[in-house]
Amino acid sequence: MALSPNVIAALQIMYTGRGVSASDLNWWATDGANITYAEAVALFASSPDAAIKYPFFQAPQTADKRQYVAQVFANLYNIDINDTSLVPTEELDYWINWLSLSPDNYLDFPNALNNASAAAGLTDRLEALTNKADVSLSYTEALSTAGVNTFTEAQYAEAAGIIATVDDTNASVLAAEAQIVEIAASLSVFTIAQAQATPNLPPAYTISDTADNLIAGADDPVVTGANNVIANQSPAAPLSVEDANILLATADELAAGVTWDILDTAADVLAGGAAVSGAASVGITDIVDVATASQLLALGNFDGVYAIADTSANIVLTQEFPVAPLPSLCPILTFP
Structure with a gap:
């Protein structure tokens, strides 16, 4: 025996x-x-x-x-x-x-x-x-x-x-x-590449990788099959709202110091939910009207850089509205 x-x-x-x-x-x-x-x-x-x-x-x-x-x-x-x-x-x-x-x-x-x-x-x-x-x-x-x-x-x-x-x-x-x-x-902690190269992953493992890699590999089986997913590095550039949502849906946790910025259209920003409210800063890529600018300025993390295209009447009616907090960056475009 x-x-x-x-x-x-x-x-x-x-x-x-x-x-x-x-x-x-x-x-x-x-x-x-x-x-x-x-x-x-x-x-x-x-x-x-x-x-x-x-x-x-x-x-x-x-x-x-x-x-x-x-x-x-x-x-x-x-x-x-x-x-x-x-x-x-x-x-x-x-x-x-x-x-x-x-x-x-x-x-x-x-x-x-x-x-x-x-x-x-x-x-x-x-x-x-x-x-x-x-x-x-x-x-x-x-x-x-x-x-x-x-x-x-x-x-x-x-x-x-x-x-x-x-x-x-x-x-x-x-x-x-x-x-x-x-x-x-x-x-039991792997990057996506390491997990892909490991023939027999343990039953419970963790993926720890950069935010950019997690966004790109969100649907990879080694990511979806992980017991825990950690974003260990901030994105290299501002994210679209869509990519920020992918990051938040994929990562179970963000390592200390990991943040993200948003750069997208005003419409996507205003509809962005947690992807926008949780961002370190938010910027837009398009010209907005007065009403939209007002909504953007209400965001606590909006970077304040915008340009307006609206009617003269709308601009005149909003004399108290801070249409150009950063004049050199925020020209006012008027249309009769």
């Missing part, structure tokens, strides 16, 4: 401090299904990663035994051997001497220490290693959900860093889980 994921995760931590990928667990469930616990201990103990984690493995006959014992206690339980309330002097002396009893004892020490701690009912130690294994598997699951089943060395190192912060407390687990959530979320 194959060893459980929790056992594999614990052994990986005991001997290397690293996490396990979904591909790693799959190997143990298939090709490694008939490997016994004792054989698994030997495999982990003889791995290159174990020799990196514990330099003692590279020169067991001459290396410092006390230092090795200290590293194992810290790795498995986040315990400092100098704290005699957690590691009595008698226990520390016992393990240092135990390492000298057989030339290969050092390979089994992490496993032997954990077995002895369990036999002695030292539940705080067992809880620490259990928490570490649970967090390790949470990292595995989170990355697998994001489409990452085989870890890079950077991801193994990232997992190891998170696991190392976990001890026997629930608070340490919650803090680690929060880190994992953030990491998984970042792995």
